[in-house]
Amino acid sequence: MPAIKSLTMVYDALNEDGTFSEGDPIRGKVTLVVEKPTAVQSFFVKVKGDAHVRWTTRSGNHNHTHSANRRYFKLKQFLIEESANETVIPPGVHVYNFNFTIPSTSMPSSFRGTHGKIVYILEAKLSRSWKVDKTADKVIVFHSKSFPHLQSLMLRQVAEKDKELGVFSSGKVHMEVTVDRMAYAPGETAVVVAKIRNSSSSDMTPKVRLSQVIVYTASSSTKHENRTINKMAHQIIGPHSEKEVKWAVKIPTNQEPTIKNCEIISLEYILKVYLDISFAFDPEVTFPVIIIPPDLASASQQAVSGPSWGPHSSDFHPAAASAPCYPPSTHRYEGAQPYSVAPPSYPANPSGYAGPPMAWGFNQGISSYGSPSSSRVLHPPPNPTAFYPPTSTFPPPPSAPVAHPGSSAPPGSHPHPSAPSYEPPSYMSTTNFLSQSDEPPPAYSLIFPSSANDESGGNK
Template identity: 50%
Template sequence: MPSVSSFSIAYETLNPSGTFSEGDIITGNVNLVLAKETKVQSLFIKAKGDADVRWTRKHGDRTHTYSAHRRYFKVKQFLIPEDSGEVVLPQGAHVYKFNFKLPPEGMPSSFRGVHGKIVYKLEAKLSRSWRMDSSAENEINFVSKTFPNFHSIMSQQVGSTNKEMGIFSKGHVNMDVIVNKMAYAPGEAVMITANINNSSSSEMTPKFKIKQDIVYRASGDTKHESNTVVKVAKNSVKPRTQESMNCSLQIPSDQIPTIHNCEIISVEYQLKVYLDISFSFDPEVVFPVVVLPPGFQYDGAMGPHPFGPTGGPSASDFPPPASAMGPYPSLPHSGSYGYPGLATSPVKPNNPPMYPGPPGVYPPQPAHMTGPYTNPVPLMPSPYGSPFSSSSSNSVLHPPPTAPELYRSPAPSAPQVQPPPSTQFPSAPNYPSSLMMKTDFLSQSDESPPAYSLLFPPPPAERSDAK
């Protein structure tokens, strides 16, 4: 009667899809059921990830085998140490808990193909004296969330083609194609718009196809595998006509995600939009397509959560970068003077938290103001003209604000200096000065007296009579 009745591994899932990604923690149990008391030397569990490819190719009379292997990680944890000697376990069920943290580096997603595979799994081994080792394993569905230039693959794609017709037709054909983006999750639809200008004498059929290309690499050789994921044909375009048509291609919900970070296995997708023309080469536009892993979350503003400190929640003690704190992370009085709260300092034992202030009682200041007082700077010319312009007769000059009485210093009085009588002229000729009134111009016969109009300008009625 065998001593080990059952030996298995169970782990807790983190999401409904049951997938794990870079940096996740795998927590589970090793379950051991003994039919009788048993002596055990060691019990351990390990987690590892490996990629393998293998295929054969015949060269003449010889058959050559191509193979390659890549190890991405391997961690091991002892549940019963080796150096503890033989441990006697009683009859019944025994449960050993474990946890592993997956490496944060980018690793390829799980994959199984015709000529290769990428497998992540847990392996447990029970060693006993003079007995065969008992082993158990359980695979992990790993999906990689490492996609370089993620914002670019979420952008719109545009392409065009132009073809001159051959012997059996005259004219030319032009096609412009717009695709809403490059990256799609399983179950999502690829939205395509094609503008076709058929200036030829041939009838043509627009067709849309998504193709999967798998490449295995080993020892300088490659093995290719191609599959059509989905294909749609539209109504034909008549000669000498223009048409604009939309097409939707849905990615299957169980589609394998794109694999771009494995040296020996790659999985890529292409969208091919072409015009099927009889007796002629088909003009086509080809776009790359990225199939994301299931359950992948994307934030349109900041990008996918696994990348960068501005994505999801972080356990880091360092503050977020400047891009996450707004355009003015160093402005004082955040939340005061009408500004909204921009950022707060990280909470530390000796640094109390800073809360945004109440709504400002002062009106909001322009972006170039940093102090609590407003000193307006004219950024654009006034539509009513400058207040300092002499050409405006309605301009009113306000004196600059004076300091309070507490800080006003008395100005020293300057001595009044009167100019000589011969050089003094009235600044405002409304009333004659007392000095001019005392001068007798009729008694000065040697020189002509000054003109009267210079000293006393006549009213408008007298000017018109003089003319």
């Protein structure tokens, strides 16, 4: 009869989807069922996050393997400390609690692909002399909330394209395309509107395609994967006619979030609107699409549409507060006419403006554990190893008299000067890719920091 009957582990979910993000706590318990006294060398729980890529190329008669690994964090908590003298566990059911806090630094979302993966694992491990280790593990789903300038991603995108047709047809075509925003959660719908003026002698079919682009990087080599997520076509537009077409492009409910904060795996989405013309190069415009977690999308939309932009108490993770800013490019194509978009309203007193909240941190409740049954032995978690000093307290600064508008200042006093006018930040304006040429689509480095020298590529 084996000495250890079973080793199981459960953790407390923070939301309906059971996902975790930067700065979230992970609490749970490990249950060990022992049939007879057992000597244990060590017993611990650990949680870690890793990224791996691997693929093989063939050159002549030789195969070359490309691989790379990245570790984002690893935390360990001992339930039974490792020592030279083994600890004897008596027969019975033993329950151990554990408690971790995921680091607040930016880390990529969970992902599994053909040539790589990003995994976050919770594992319990019991070691004994001259015995095989007993383990229990759980894969946790991690959704990154590190998206700089999230609110600006909720503004619409606009682009236009002019193209002269020749050889088999004459005339030209003009296309203006608007996408309601850039960031979407899985299950949401992108609204695409195209105004097309066909001044040529050819028929053309408007089409839209949402594609996924994955790039694996290892040893300065890259491996690309392109996949079509959704593709739709509209009715044919005849020669010398104008038409406005609309599409509702659905984002699949199981779609993986965008990944641009991993050095070895990049996951992007491209929305392309084009005119399918026989015997001609198809005019097209492209837009970046960002897939974000559902709770992050709803919070950012409320923040954009909310009436208040004034001071507020921040609930965001330290990663959100320290995330770098990446302003959009100021490049404008020659001859392009800017679109008129009403800027968001701001309070009259600019000194109280705290800027748009970069909302990717949330207060999430944690369910508590009930008392164990009388037949079980409850082991409290070990003492914390880290010391957290108390926060220093500083007295508030003395208040200064304020001269209100319309009131006369007493003799000898100096009224405060009027506040300077406030100009809305450039990233809050509508993203505008005007008069696109045949160059590749806009780079994601406008939004995310580039983590590796990836080779860009895409299919028409």
